[in-house]
Amino acid sequence: MGHGGHGDLSMAAMVADMRRRFLVAAVLSVPILLWSAIGRDVLGFDVPAPFGLRDDVFQLILSLPVIFWASWIFFGGAFRALRARTLDMMVLVAVAIGTGWTYSLVVTLTGGGEVFYEAATVLAAFVLLGHWFEMRARGGANDAIRSLLELAPEKALVLRDGEPVEVPTAQVVVGDLVLVRPGGRIPVDAVVVAGESDIDESMVTGESLPVHKAPGSEVIGATINTTGILRVRAVKVGADTALAQIVSLVQQAQNSRAPGQRLADRAAFWLVLVALVGGLATGLVWLLATDRPTQEAVLFAITVVVITCPDALGLATPTAIMVGTGLGAGRGVLFKNATALETAAGVTTVVMDKTGTLTKGEPEVTGFETLSLPEEDLVPLVAAVERESEHPLAAAIARHADVRGVPRRPAEAFSNVPGQGAVATVDGYRVAVGNSRLMRAEGVALGEAARRLDALAADGRTAVLVAVDGRIAGLVGLADTPRPSAAAAVTALHDAGVEVVMLTGDNAGTAQRIGRELGIDTVIAEVLPGDKAAEIARLQGGGRRVAMVGDGVNDAPALAQADLGIAIGAGTDVAIETADVVLMRSDPLDVPTALLVGRATVRKMRQNLAWAVGYNTVALPIAAGVFAPLVGLTLRPEIAALTMSGSSFLVAVNALLLKRQKLPRTPTGPHAD
Incomplete structure (x- = not known):
């Protein structure tokens, strides 16, 4: 049922794998750098290579794990991208690392000239660091579907010849008579045949008060029977139950959202094209128009590819995201992924579920x-x-x-x-x-x-x-x-220029009363669980960027439909899994906090991107050797990789300034600070 592209690897395993690759590349790059031309000429390191090996052979041996294990994901990714007839960061990194290493290998085997294994391995280490950061920030893999299905009880008590027999819920068929004891979950959608009880339907409908059921009443699978003993006849089972319908709605919404991603890929495509064409052109100009040795022409070409490698670009966002997600987490606001932060910044309308979100x-x-x-x-x-x-x-x-x-x-x-x-x-x-x-x-x-x-x-x-x-x-x-901070939350959202809509299945009287108390702009009441997502889509149709805040299973399709799904506090696992943002506390004031963190983070991302692009603009001509004939100013690939990391460092420091962002505070009684 999963849609992941990494086989069965969990997100945590992928993050750990990326960390291992980075560490291998980083640790091996240090000795390679020391025994390279940079180590000898710049750092004054002149210890002979161990085991009587030539310096370049020693570097070659150390570079093998970096190229054939740590960096292999780049070559695999580049191969997949080219097979799909596109260009992405993977292609750029693979070309830069692959060319530098292959050229050095040829030089080592033919035994003449300068090698630059360190350029390839240092570059690999920096790019892997960027990827590791990014994956850590992207962390929250989505198990929504699994936890939705886990809501339904595994076993059901089916009455056979008047005796209750425990069978797996999957084996219940339409027409079966099922016994539901107090505190038990109702296994399938059914009709009450005998008994009276109050049913807690909050996890599916969001209705706060238990609903009284008597013979003839319909009950929904996965809801909880509170006090009485019920005998119910199965009406809908398996894929037809309300819960299963909600599952398929969530799946649909999850699979239908990728327009922003395509845009980002297109931008990367052009950047990569510029880098590759620029590198090739640089190499050819140096080869054909000057009398410099081949090795220098190759060096200039690789330096151009390295320096154009949008790595400060690649790090510009993950570092801001890591700080932004950390800032949010400190306030109990968990962003599932980078997209969630970016989306939070653009939200114009917040739709809040009433029960359990705005109210207790x-x-x-x-x-x-x-x-x-x-x-x-x-x-x-x-x-x-x-x-x-x-x-x-x-x-x-x-x-x-x-x-x-x-x-x-x-x-x-x-x-x-x-x-x-x-x-x-x-x-x-x-x-x-x-x-x-x-x-x-x-x-x-x-x-x-x-x-x-x-x-x-x-x-x-x-x-x-x-x-x-x-x-x-x-x-x-x-x-x-209403929750104590609900009115403050609405005010904070209004201050941020965001429209507030309340969406509820409750009756219009209740909804209007709460709406008036809290100063909410629009109240939409008496909405059936299945129609919440449609209401969100209607708002989106009017050109709004919609965030939905909810806590029940019935909110799951709406959370998935919204541009940004926010699950609040004590919400069900499903709401939490479907959402892009999870508020650990049941405090509505954390909603404006989430949006403000998003806006601040995106502001930092833009500053970082501006820096990264500006840096590329200045560094490219130097890398291409434009100033070499004039003032002798050139860059080696590893220096390019280091300046690139310096650029990345500046970007990271700028991101850390995010921590000074002011956020709305929750009043907590007489001693609130």
């Missing part, structure tokens, strides 16, 4: 409304009943009571009514807490409460009704509340 993803009490009892009498009664219940809404009310220090009262004859609420006796009162179905069952007339219920619903709040001794006594409003 769990209900909180927003207020009590009293009807026939004063609040100080009502709250302890409600709290006493809810402290006995396991329902998420009950837990929210109990938490609220604990925070406010509401005294604990014993609840007797407690009874949980699945899908409706709970009833108990507190201080001699019969207290019923639940929805309107429970009130009907208790014979309680809603009266004025019905209007208040509608008003709360219109404002996007969930209401729990309270009856005491058969009379309606009040309502508790609950809602998913």
Whole structure:
């Protein structure tokens, strides 16, 4: 199912392999450099080669592992590029290293003249260093598909002759009756036949509150059954399940994104062409138009190829990227690859999923409304009943009571009514807490409460009704509340000139309320999980560069569709695998941080590229020997390689200045710094 071009090598193995190649080239280049003409003439090193070997033969022996192992990836890459009828960095590096080494080999075998093995090996070491840096920065290989499929449970309990039998999920067929115990994952898309329970669908739909299921309700594979025992009949299995559909959407989105890459390859193609033609022309001019020896003509030609080798160009981006990714990681913002950093810089619109991203993803009490009892009498009664219940809404009310220090009262004859609420006796009162179905069952007339219920619903709040001794006594409003830093995050994005859109499957009332509270530009509500990616595509169609922030499996296709996918904090593995950027904390303020790090990094990349191009412009004529007849100014390939590395060093230092970038800070309570 993988799409990697390196067989079965994992990214970590590829990075380690590149590091080994660099170290071999670097370590062997040192003695080669010492016993070369540079060592003798420039560094004054005049120790004879060991074992009585000629200096050039000793250099040849030491260069073999560098050329035939460490640098072999360049020759392989060049061969593949030429077979695909294109030119890239690999071709340039292979030509520079290959020509220098082959020329030196011929000179060594014929026994006359100057060799420059050190030019080939030092060049190989510097280019491998660049590649190693780059691969480290590109690190996050994508296992999205695997973790998506791992969400579905491996085994299912299928009822055969009324007895549960454990079978692999893959063997469940349409029509099978499946038993799902509390806490278990539902193996396939199915319909409830018997039992009632609340299902946590957040990992697939992003819906924060568990959804009540009764006979006839549809359930989605990979969602979690919370409290009751369910018997469900399989409706969709294998490739037809909602989860499998999401997998294929993610795959599609991942495979359809490479326009920027093609542009970069085209630029490299022309650069390589200029270098090769320039090198060849330089060599021919020196051979035909002057009386210099062949060796000098070859040297000039190779020097041109080496110095045009866009290595400061090649390092300009990875060094900025390594610093940028490090800067982000210090704030818990993980960029999966270089492209993610570049894309982050160009984002104009941020689309945020509501549940779990802008909001906490769990209900909180927003207020009590009293009807026939004063609040100080009502709250302890409600709290006493809810402290006995396991329902998420009950837990929210109990938490609220604990925070406010509401005294604990014993609840007797407690009874949980699945899908409706709970009833108990507190201080001699019969207290019923639940929805309107429970009130009907208790014979309680809603009266004025019905209007208040509608008003709360219109404002996007969930209401729990309270009856005491058969009379309606009040309502508790609950809602998913914004995270503490959500408003600051929206403000920081606006300050950066970015438009903020909220996208949610929740009802319009809830979405509009949160949107108003946070100052969000556009709210798109009641979007089905499968349609999120289409909404993103619609925004992209309007010319926007879109970043999507989400945390659930249902966000995975949208994360993959967006120009930049950002998975937030406690998100599912799938969201994290599909995204280009992962925010380790569940803090929305890290979204503007990610975009600012991207912008700062790209700014450094551009400065570095400008330096690298400027350096090439100055160095090329010197390398080609234009000034040799005039002022005797020439460059040897290894000096070219060293100045190239000096250029790369400057580029790296400039990248390190990135660390001084100011980022938005999260207020963390009274002692926030």
